[in-house]
Amino acid sequence: METQSVAGVACTDLYQAMARIDGAALARLEQAIAEANAIFVFGAGRSLLMLKAFAMRLMHIGLNVHVVGDVVTPALQKGDLLLLASASGETASLVNVATKAKQLGGTVALLTIFPESTLGKLAEVVIRIPAYTDKLPDGPENVKGILPGGSLFEEAVMVLGDAMIVNLAQSTGYRLTKGFALHANLE
Numbered sequence: 001m002e003t004q005s006v007a008g009v010a011c012t013d014l015y016q017a018m019a020r021i022d023g024a025a026l027a028r029l030e031q032a033i034a035e036a037n038a039i040f041v042f043g044a045g046r047s048l049l050m051l052k053a054f055a056m057r058l059m060h061i062g063l064n065v066h067v068v069g070d071v072v073t074p075a076l077q078k079g080d081l082l083l084l085a086s087a088s089g090e091t092a093s094l095v096n097v098a099t100k101a102k103q104l105g106g107t108v109a110l111l112t113i114f115p116e117s118t119l120g121k122l123a124e125v126v127i128r129i130p131a132y133t134d135k136l137p138d139g140p141e142n143v144k145g146i147l148p149g150g151s152l153f154e155e156a157v158m159v160l161g162d163a164m165i166v167n168l169a170q171s172t173g174y175r176l177t178k179g180f181a182l183h184a185n186l187e
């Protein structure tokens with residue numbers, strides 16, 4: 001199959017996953033983001049890359065956002081939000097960070113395939129992304145798509161992030177009709 005056709009099938013897989021996401025849970029996440037004093041994002045590998053892209057957009061619309069582990073990331077305070085992306089919900093470094101964030105009075109939000117995971121139990125706001133996973137048997141609820149590994153989950157995180165920006169910008173009064181004035185100018 002030609003590469004652009006593979007990409008087209010991937011978009012269909014992504015669309016079908018999006019159609020099964022709980023809109024009320026997403027609205028709760030948007031509210032938690034809008035109400036947080038500061039937002040911290042964290043993940044491992046590609047899941048973290050997607051959240052870094054989301055963090056950039058949150059900065060663009062004027063929100064106070066940090067990436068856990070960066071040398072200039074400040075202390076998490078009570079009233080802050082920790083947003084995690086983890087397909088498995090079991091990555092040990094995220095479990096440690098989530099536990100610490102809760103001890104500090106933070107709220108934990110999670111994007112995951114497994115709401116019943118260790119991270120899912122720690123998080124106050126959980127968004128289930130019904131992407132294919134080889135950790136579950138194949139079946140009508142878990143159909144392998146065209147993309148390899150955890151790509152469908154990761155790309156769903158990316159698209160959901162940009163979609164949330166559309167709604168968050170409306171609620172914060174940021175106009176998306178022009179370029180992002182706050183985008184880095186030292187690149």
Ligand SMILES: O=P(O)(O)OC[C@H]1O[C@](O)(CO)[C@@H](O)[C@@H]1O
Nearest residue numbers: 044045046047086087088091150
């Ligand atoms: O998203 P999870 O389940 O926390 O796992 C993170 C792992 O997944 C990947 O992002 C992709 O497989 C890896 O880079 C990383 O080690």
